[in-house]
Amino acid sequence: MPFRHADAVVIGAGIIGSSIATELARRGLRTINIERLAAAGSGSTSYSSGICRMMYSVPDSVAFAWEGYTYYDRWAEHIGGAVRSDELAQFRRAGGVVLRSMASETFLSRVMESYDKVGLLYEEWGRARLKEVLGCDTASFAPPRRIDDDDFGNSSGEVSGAVFFPQCGYVSAPDVAARNLHVAATATGRAEFVFNTTVVEITRAGGVVSGVRLDDGSVVEAPVVVNAGSAVLPPTWDYERWR
Numbered sequence: 001m002p003f004r005h006a007d008a009v010v011i012g013a014g015i016i017g018s019s020i021a022t023e024l025a026r027r028g029l030r031t032i033n034i035e036r037l038a039a040a041g042s043g044s045t046s047y048s049s050g051i052c053r054m055m056y057s058v059p060d061s062v063a064f065a066w067e068g069y070t071y072y073d074r075w076a077e078h079i080g081g082a083v084r085s086d087e088l089a090q091f092r093r094a095g096g097v098v099l100r101s102m103a104s105e106t107f108l109s110r111v112m113e114s115y116d117k118v119g120l121l122y123e124e125w126g127r128a129r130l131k132e133v134l135g136c137d138t139a140s141f142a143p144p145r146r147i148d149d150d151d152f153g154n155s156s157g158e159v160s161g162a163v164f165f166p167q168c169g170y171v172s173a174p175d176v177a178a179r180n181l182h183v184a185a186t187a188t189g190r191a192e193f194v195f196n197t198t199v200v201e202i203t204r205a206g207g208v209v210s211g212v213r214l215d216d217g218s219v220v221e222a223p224v225v226v227n228a229g230s231a232v233l234p235p236t237w238d239y240e241r242w243r
Contacts, residue, residue, distance in 0.1 A: 005030075005222070008224040009220055009222040009225045009226070010024075010228055011034055012229030013033045013041070013182060014042075014044060014045035018182050021182075021185040021191045022188075025185050025188040031185070031190065031191045032194065033185075033192070035195050035197070035229075036199075040178045040181070040182035041174065041182075042175065043230045046175040050173070052072050052169050052171065054120060055111050058110075058114060066167070069167060069169075072091040072169075075180075076088055079181070080184055083184065089172065091170075091171055091172075092169050092172060095164060096164070097134065097162045097163070098162060100159055100163065101140055102142070125162045125163065125164055129162075130162045138159050139155040140158055199214060209225050210222075
């Protein structure tokens with residue numbers, strides 16, 4: 001049976017929900033995560049590619065992603081001693097390359113401008129450098145074509161080069177990272193996770209959030225509710241209407 005009262009309810013126990021619980025619990029708050037699946041990281045986190053990148057076109061997004069990158073870069077320190085070293089998710093520093101073409105030039109120019117404002121490094125590569133480092137074919141096949149197009153598979157020229165971003169990598173198993181955070185949160189003694197349970201309603205009292213109602217009819221009272229769950233839309237959902 002979950003807490004009847006909490007300082008915060010977090011809907012979902014993926015990488016985001018578990019991280020929120022860890023940080024709140026470490027700050028002394030009593031939290032409860034409600035997860036409809038059987039374990040932390042079992043939803044959309046489990047099929048994430050795990051890429052950690054900062055290539056965004058807005059400086060705030062670059063800075064926010066860079067901060068997240070630093071946590072993965074020192075994951076063992078962030079999780080603490082609650083998880084054995086051989087059970088920790090592994091962060092692989094690989095660097096990232098974005099090819100330059102007419103289609104990517106606007107995006108890349110904004111990314112590099114944002115990187116300059118935040119103070120992060122990148123390298124501009126020509127075709128020769130791209131071939132030297134990656135040994136890749138620099139032929140361009142843009143724009144995308146259908147397989148039945150007569151020009152499908154025909155090169156439209158060459159990419160002009162690339163931009164290399166050294167601070168880029170991936171987490172080998174995002175679901176393991178979520179489980180690491182689950183353990184770190186519960187180790188504080190102030191976080192609880194309830195699995196195989198669904199939030200059916202965010203309750204309100206006097207016009208403000210008062211907690212959540214669960215699918216078994218019980219209610220957890222909390223002044224703060226954070227929705228970190230991945231939505232599964234029913235077949236009848238009218239996406240075009242609501243997007």
